[in-house]
Amino acid sequence: MSKNWYPIINEENCIECGACFNKCSHGVYKLEGTKPVVVYNEGCVQGCRGCQSLCPAEAIQYAGDTGEKKAGGCGCGGCC
Ligand code: SF4
Ligand code: SF4
Structure with missing residues (x-):
């Protein structure tokens, strides 16, 4: 199975604040x-940037990100 939009964390930048985990209501993250x-x-919503927008360390990028902003939001139903 492939999925063309999901977060990738830059562990060198991450300060382990937990904001991404707390933000996402789709089960994409867990905390270790x-x-x-x-x-x-697979739980990540195509075009959603909810966790990235909260990350204080700019540690989140997305697989499949071409830099485009989706008009009218991502359609996630309010998670971002
Ligand atoms: S907050 Fe949005 S972008 Fe971040 S993991 Fe959850 S669904 Fe994906
Ligand atoms: S929001 Fe950013 S800095 Fe905070 S835990 Fe997530 S990736 Fe790390």
């Missing part, structure tokens, strides 16, 4: 101690 780990790529 204080470290966020992407465990459910």
Whole structure:
């Protein structure tokens, strides 16, 4: 199975604040101690930037990101 939009964490930049984990209501992240780990790529909503927009360390990029902003939001139903 492939999924063309999901977060990738730059562990060197991450300060383990937990904001991404706390933000996402789709089960994409889990915490290992204080470290966020992407465990459910398929749950990420195409075009959503909810966790990236909250990350204070600019540690989140997306697989499949071409830099385009989706008009009218991502359609996630309010998570971002
Ligand atoms: S982009 Fe949105 S759906 Fe995907 S992990 Fe972040 S908050 Fe969750
Ligand atoms: S929001 Fe950014 S800095 Fe905070 S835990 Fe997530 S990736 Fe790390």
